[in-house]
Amino acid sequence: MKHQYLKNVSTLKLEQSRCTGCGKCFEVCPHQVFAMMNRKANIVDKDRCIECGACVKNCSFHALEVKPGVGCASAIIKGWLTGTEPSCDCSSDSGGCC
């Protein structure tokens, strides 16, 4: 069975005029959000994006934008409680994320 998470939430943006079609985003994306068409990157399924930031970090032409973050409820709760940015920073007694 295929996993499907919430729709229309990802902050991923592609500025196609800056794209040179190098294919790096296509290579690093763990959820096949991109496809290469007409020598440019295209977002084929934005709802699969997990906002990991791999594509942005590896695009040397600044064609991509996302607000990277962890999809981890306990990290977000911890962020709320401590007033810090949620990070994948589990201590030994918390849940299973990292």
Place this chain on the structure above:
Amino acid sequence: MLSIDTKREIKIIQTSTHLDFHDKLGAWKVRWGIDRMNYKVEPGLYRVGNPDGSSPVLVTANYKLTFDSMRKELSGLDTWILVLDTKGVNVWCAAGKGTFGTTELINRLAITQLDKVVSHRTLILPQLGAPGVSAHEITKHTGFKVTYGPVRAKDIKEFIQAGMKATAEMRTVQFNTYDRLVLTPIEFVGTMKISLMIFGVLFLLNLMGLGPFGWVDFYGYMGAVIVGSVLTPVLLPWIPGRAFAWKGWLLGFVWAILVNGLNGWPYEPGYSLLQALGYILVFPAISAYLAMNFTGSSTYTSFSGVLKEMRIAIPAIIISIVIGCLLIMIGSII
């Protein structure tokens, strides 16, 4: 005159592709949360088999579970392994934090003097390290070219043999039933500390004569915990809906109905209607909360998505548990 010795020793550690009993016991322990945050190998340059200057270089994290699951897939290969200092955290999570990152890789290349060990200038990084590493920055600063390898270590051999080409399948993160199952012990163990505290409070209430808490409360609660931390993760893709909290709530609701049914409700209830309603409010909420926390262990949730589900789930869970507890207390008095 100050003299500086520019010739540093190159340290290379030999390792093997065989996991012994000690390695397997260690893996089992961390899966159950025993000393999990201190399961590390020394960062640096390792060799598997008998590599030479032209052998491939694989880069990985210094979480021992990561290091072991990679080297066991390298039998028959002669390779170098460059282990980054990720503070004992796996590649994907460390990349998210930036410890499996551009700076650490540049530093580690300098410390290990890899440029003197190999004649080529290619590094194979795990694809899941990409959120932390800018490949073009690495090339700019060190001259090494970064090639992103497959997501899973078991595909490394095929990737190298195919001339460093990954198939679409090798590039995609999966999350199959076994992947989810191995994560459930840590989820369950993680709930035990808070569960013991709750039991303590209920026991005290009983002692003070304020609480009628008994066997049904105990197994009902434990069932809700198992539903949320084990059953929901395992059955994840088959449970209708998308939000994790919803999936947990749904199974928890089935559990609450079952608990009430086992106690004769609604025909010959072993307890009051208020208590039965209380269970229906409390147990699914507990399961929902624990299922929601599994978002962090899953491979397909986004920050924006989790935030969206939490904005609804957290208030609903709190209200449901508070009202449910009140009903159970009132039901036991009247």
